[in-house]
Amino acid sequence: MTSRLVSLLLPTYNEAENIGPLIEAIDATVTVPHEILVVDDDSPDGTWQRVEEIARTNPRVRLERRRADRGLTKSLQHGIDLAQEDVVVWMDCDFSMPPAVIPELLSKIAEGYDIAVGSRFVAGGKQKTSAETSKDSPFAIVLSTMGGWIMRLLLFPSFHDYTSGFIAVRREVLQRIRLHGDYGEYFIDLIVRAKLLKFRIAEIPYVCAERRAGMSKTAPTAPLLLRRCAQYGRQIVRMEWIRLKHLFGATISDN
Ligand SMILES: Nc1nc2c(ncn2[C@@H]2O[C@H](COP(=O)(O)OP(=O)(O)OP(=O)(O)O)[C@@H](O)[C@H]2O)c(=O)[nH]1
Numbered sequence: 001m002t003s004r005l006v007s008l009l010l011p012t013y014n015e016a017e018n019i020g021p022l023i024e025a026i027d028a029t030v031t032v033p034h035e036i037l038v039v040d041d042d043s044p045d046g047t048w049q050r051v052e053e054i055a056r057t058n059p060r061v062r063l064e065r066r067r068a069d070r071g072l073t074k075s076l077q078h079g080i081d082l083a084q085e086d087v088v089v090w091m092d093c094d095f096s097m098p099p100a101v102i103p104e105l106l107s108k109i110a111e112g113y114d115i116a117v118g119s120r121f122v123a124g125g126k127q128k129t130s131a132e133t134s135k136d137s138p139f140a141i142v143l144s145t146m147g148g149w150i151m152r153l154l155l156f157p158s159f160h161d162y163t164s165g166f167i168a169v170r171r172e173v174l175q176r177i178r179l180h181g182d183y184g185e186y187f188i189d190l191i192v193r194a195k196l197l198k199f200r201i202a203e204i205p206y207v208c209a210e211r212r213a214g215m216s217k218t219a220p221t222a223p224l225l226l227r228r229c230a231q232y233g234r235q236i237v238r239m240e241w242i243r244l245k246h247l248f249g250a251t252i253s254d255n
Pocket residue numbers: 011012013014015039040041070071072075091092093094096211215216217218219
């Protein structure tokens with residue numbers, strides 16, 4: 001990975017306490033030339049001000065402050081459109097995904113894979129949601145575990161972590177596939193379409209940790225958890241439809 005440069009995308013909403021330490025950890029771990037692009041949705045907790053401060057002394061850091069149309073998938077796609085390097089990496093900014101895994105993802109890309117995914121569900125990986133230690137509700141734990149089984153059963157069983165969100169991708173892939181979704185369900189679409197387009201995908205194990213500071217945006221309340229489940233369900237049905245159309249010759253990188 002010496003000749004390539006890497007864009008690290010960090011989507012943030014209210015991560016003021018995490019973002020500084022995360023940027024430091026990434027800079028300490030990623031030894032190849034890289035840029036760090038923080039895409040913040042105008043966080044009221046001061047995340048973007050913190051990044052602005054860091055960017056004054058760290059030339060690798062860029063801030064993109066979005067002031068309207070908040071959303072995780074929109075922020076990631078916006079970052080992808082701005083990213084300048086051959087490989088794009090993105091991850092959550094709450095320390096649930098260890099920066100130490102980034103070099104492993106990059107070395108899979110250097111080996112020739114098009115996509116490398118940080119995975120909780122391959123040997124050596126672990127989901128944080130063990131009922132004894134997690135802050136998540138037992139209901140959320142059951143839903144996420146069952147959701148994982150259902151996706152493996154219905155989609156490609158050779159792939160394991162359809163809701164990872166921790167990924168390194170070659171630019172060519174992102175030129176053919178634009179993200180499609182609202183929250184974490186965009187990842188299902190990205191993986192299924194990449195598989196149908198025959199891109200090479202590797203999964204690298206990682207142990208998911210509890211977020212270090214701040215609040216979860218995925219499912220802080222039961223109604224939001226149910227809404228997220230419906231989004232995931234709809235995306236799975238949509239993917240089955242796309243796979244069926246593909247069988248009959250339809251194009252899948254239609255964006
Ligand atoms: N730009 C942007 N980032 C977001 C938005 N919502 C969430 N994020 C970021 O997306 C990442 C994942 O959000 P989390 O709240 O950690 O979601 P999660 O990991 O499923 O939830 P926990 O397991 O409880 O941590 C974090 O880096 C968030 O700051 C949003 O609307 N806009």
